[in-house]
Amino acid sequence: SQKYCHIGSAMVSLVEPAPVLPVQPLLAALSGTETGSVFMGLRTRRLGTRGNSKYHYYGIRVKPDSPLNRLQEDTQYMAMRQQPVHQKQRFKPLQKVDGMSDSLCGSSQHCNSTPEQSVAAQSQHHQQYIDTSHTLPPFPTPDLGTMPLPERINMNDIKKLQTLYRDHCEATLDVVMNLQFHYIEKLWQTFWYSTPDDDMEGVIPREKLVALCKYEPIRLWMRSCDHILYQALVEILIPDVLRPVPSTLTQAIRNFAKSLEGWLTNAMTNFPQEIIRTKVAVVSAFAQTLRRYTSLNHLAQAARAVLQNTSQINQMLSDLNRVDFANVQEQASWVCQCDESVVQRLEQDFKVTLQQQSSLDQWATWLDNVVSQVLKPHQGSPSFPKAARQFLLKWSFYSSMVIRDLTLRSAASFGSFHLIRLLYDEYMFYLVEHRVAQATGETPIAVMGEFSDLTSMMPSLMEKGKTLILV
Numbered sequence: 001s002q003k004y005c006h007i008g009s010a011m012v013s014l015v016e017p018a019p020v021l022p023v024q025p026l027l028a029a030l031s032g033t034e035t036g037s038v039f040m041g042l043r044t045r046r047l048g049t050r051g052n053s054k055y056h057y058y059g060i061r062v063k064p065d066s067p068l069n070r071l072q073e074d075t076q077y078m079a080m081r082q083q084p085v086h087q088k089q090r091f092k093p094l095q096k097v098d099g100m101s102d103s104l105c106g107s108s109q110h111c112n113s114t115p116e117q118s119v120a121a122q123s124q125h126h127q128q129y130i131d132t133s134h135t136l137p138p139f140p141t142p143d144l145g146t147m148p149l150p151e152r153i154n155m156n157d158i159k160k161l162q163t164l165y166r167d168h169c170e171a172t173l174d175v176v177m178n179l180q181f182h183y184i185e186k187l188w189q190t191f192w193y194s195t196p197d198d199d200m201e202g203v204i205p206r207e208k209l210v211a212l213c214k215y216e217p218i219r220l221w222m223r224s225c226d227h228i229l230y231q232a233l234v235e236i237l238i239p240d241v242l243r244p245v246p247s248t249l250t251q252a253i254r255n256f257a258k259s260l261e262g263w264l265t266n267a268m269t270n271f272p273q274e275i276i277r278t279k280v281a282v283v284s285a286f287a288q289t290l291r292r293y294t295s296l297n298h299l300a301q302a303a304r305a306v307l308q309n310t311s312q313i314n315q316m317l318s319d320l321n322r323v324d325f326a327n328v329q330e331q332a333s334w335v336c337q338c339d340e341s342v343v344q345r346l347e348q349d350f351k352v353t354l355q356q357q358s359s360l361d362q363w364a365t366w367l368d369n370v371v372s373q374v375l376k377p378h379q380g381s382p383s384f385p386k387a388a389r390q391f392l393l394k395w396s397f398y399s400s401m402v403i404r405d406l407t408l409r410s411a412a413s414f415g416s417f418h419l420i421r422l423l424y425d426e427y428m429f430y431l432v433e434h435r436v437a438q439a440t441g442e443t444p445i446a447v448m449g450e451f452s453d454l455t456s457m458m459p460s461l462m463e464k465g466k467t468l469i470l471v
């Protein structure tokens with residue numbers, strides 16, 4: 001006797017390998033309890049607000065070549081979307097995935113898969129590169145101080161908002177962890193649009209939600225929660241900035257980053273400007289971080305090849321030995337006022353590290369040590385963030401002077417140096433951002449939100465799909 005699983009009101013997520021569903025499932029329904037007893041270890045997660053929720057299952061998936069894939073996609077769209085056709089176009093099918101063509105197209109029928117199947121199979125493949133073990137850290141409680149509560153708002157409303165917002169953030173995290181970026185827009189709309197006016201359990205009437213958002217302690221509290229959420233999302237999506245990932249995943253993350261601000265402002269139309277501004281600032285910092293880290297990752301992959309090539313390293317060494325460092329120091333010292341002995345030591349260290357044909361990871365450690373040494377005197381001082389930013393500027397100024405010298409000499413290794421310089425600048429930025437976060441007890445996302453002038457300083461690489469041309 002065949003068991004069927006009702007998926008009409010459920011989202012079947014594409015997470016872990018699991019039993020294959022039969023083709024007829026929609027004909028016979030099985031209650032949630034029965035589903036759990038048929039598919040052991042199945043977990044559910046609620047999406048959306050209480051009272052307006054969709055459940056989806058963990059640990060269950062449909063075989064990529066099953067005709068159910070179309071059906072299931074349709075079910076998901078019905079459950080989550082109002083305008084399926086319009087929305088669907090946004091998720092472009094990707095024909096080929098780096099390094100996985102064999103596993104996907106080994107048997108020929110897999111190659112004739114539908115776009116939905118490609119996307120599903122690809123998400124699954126991509127999940128090995130993200131950190132799916134991450135959980136959402138606890139949120140703080142709102143600090144109301146002595147601010148009086150807004151009219152017709154009581155402590156129960158605040159408690160309710162805390163619960164609902166936490167649920168909402170957990171749902172956002174789940175969707176991102178499943179690489180179902182296309183659901184985020186709907187999820188946000190569900191939270192911000194669909195709060196009916198009646199005061200049901202688990203629902204905040206729109207009027208009250210607006211009043212709460214206007215209330216300063218709640219606005220600041222929500223910002224802190226968002227910092228925690230988006231920091232977690234960064235760590236999930238890019239757990240190791242230097243680890244190679246498929247370019248299709250990078251592209252998916254970049255497209256996601258590009259859409260975020262629009263999705264949020266659309267979902268929050270008619271909410272007070274202040275709360276929109278606050279939330280958009282955090283989302284922009286998040287998008288910015290994703291762009292920077294994916295650029296960093298892209299540069300790292302390109303640089304690995306250079307750093308492993310003995311003939312290129314030798315060329316770089318011989319070119320670097322011709323650089324007039326005395327002249328560089330003379331010109332830079334007026335601007336940077338760096339200690340000459342420190343600069344000389346860094347120059348020597350750099351050459352030795354290059355000579356040793358260090359791997360990218362060894363270079364990463366070297367850069368980390370440089371940051372530690374330079375910022376050590378400022379440890380524990382309130383001037384730490386400022387000193388850290390000054391260091392970035394100086395580092396960048398010096399490296400541009402060296403590149404300038406190499407350019408004027410038409411150095412054969414110019415291309416390699418250019419790449420290495422972009423990578424090291426970007427990695428320094430990454431390191432410094434984390435040091436500042438550590439020193440101030442904030443998340444790096446919060447640091448970037450606050451010091452937005454810092455972010456406009458760095459080259460925005462790879463914009464609009466630009467790729468690097470290597471020599």
Ligand SMILES: *[C@@H]1O[C@H](CO)[C@@H](O)[C@H](O)[C@H]1NC(C)=O
Nearest residue numbers: 305306308309310311312471
């Ligand atoms: C190393 O670089 C040189 C010069 O760019 C290139 O001709 C050669 O093919 C590279 N070797 C390897 C093993 O990649």
